[in-house]
Amino acid sequence: xxxxxxxxxxxxxxxxxxxxxxxxxxxxxxxxxxxxxxxxxxxxxxxxxxxxxxxxxxxxxxxxxxxxxxxxxxxxxxxxxxxxxxxxxxxxxxxxxxxxxxxxxxxxxxxxxxxxxxxxxxxxxxxxxxxxxxxxxxxxxxxxxxxxxxxxxxxxxxxxxxxxxxxxxxxxxxxxxxxxxxxxxxxxxxxxxxxxxxxxxxxxxxxxxxxxxxxxxxxxxxxxxxxxxxxxxxxxxxxxxxxxxxxxxxxxxxxxxxxxxxxxxxxxxxxxxxxxxxxxxxxxxxxxxxxxxxxxx
Numbered sequence: 616x617x618x619x620x621x622x623x624x625x626x627x628x629x630x631x632x633x634x635x636x637x638x639x640x641x642x643x644x645x646x647x648x649x650x651x652x653x654x655x656x657x658x659x660x661x662x663x664x665x666x667x668x669x670x671x672x673x674x675x676x677x678x679x680x681x682x683x684x685x686x687x688x689x690x691x692x693x694x695x696x697x698x699x700x701x702x703x704x705x706x707x708x709x710x711x712x713x714x715x716x717x718x719x720x721x722x723x724x725x726x727x728x729x730x731x732x733x734x735x736x737x738x739x740x741x742x743x744x745x746x747x748x749x750x751x752x753x754x755x756x757x758x759x760x761x762x763x764x765x766x767x768x769x770x771x772x773x774x775x776x777x778x779x780x781x782x783x784x785x786x787x788x789x790x791x792x793x794x795x796x797x798x799x800x801x802x803x804x805x806x807x808x809x810x811x812x813x814x815x816x817x818x819x820x821x822x823x824x825x826x827x828x829x830x831x832x833x834x835x836x837x838x839x840x841x842x843x844x845x846x847x848x849x850x851x852x853x854x855x856x857x858x859x860x861x862x863x864x865x866x867x868x869x870x871x872x873x874x875x876x877x878x879x880x881x882x883x884x885x886x887x888x889x890x891x892x893x894x895x896x897x898x899x900x901x902x903x904x905x906x907x908x909x910x911x912x
Contacts, residue, residue, distance in 0.1 A: 644671035650792035653801030682882030698733035737862035788902035795895040798843035
């Protein structure tokens, strides 16, 4: 119950005025970034810093669920797959390290037999991605995770293709930013330039001639590197565009102005304890996370 001060009272009465609002139990985060430069355009780390100063955009480590699947798709495209390549979507028991048995399931509990790489991604089928893990091999899967800096530490196992490792929203947005930027990764930054009182440049996120800098130590731009070839990245972008048009992102696509084209992917962990949506166009990549601080559905 929030008291409204005298300055905001209804002057038709001397009685104080109150507003009622409900603080949400669920929390979340948002990051918006320019994929061409890595500049953070907006960042929300929670509902209110008065309730919690914990930054869920950069400090919280949660399972990303199906938002990692496009990077497995990209690994397959780099290996020689194309959008129409078929993958098994059938019930199968796998023997894991230590003799543990694992039979992965799809979200809808159904198996479709054979599906294309494109369909597996658009409709976020779990089983085909597990089969991709065994076909591509753990080295290629872990390698692409490292290239896109998805995790601080990658635990290599079949469930990693379903998002079982933990990462932050900031890392996910930066990884998708590389896809938006045609395979070139930009380290996220909240600083554009730093100069001293004389105007000498100490730091620039966009780089520049070394002569412009007062010291070598702070003159380097944010780390920019190519992490995927344009041809494979272009094919993935087409698939993620269809994901928005026909797959798990279509409800959001319907809300956009006609003719607007964006690419994106949803993600949900077991029991909907962590929920994500990452989307982008040429100029902006936006990531959204919603979940309880203490995981529950």
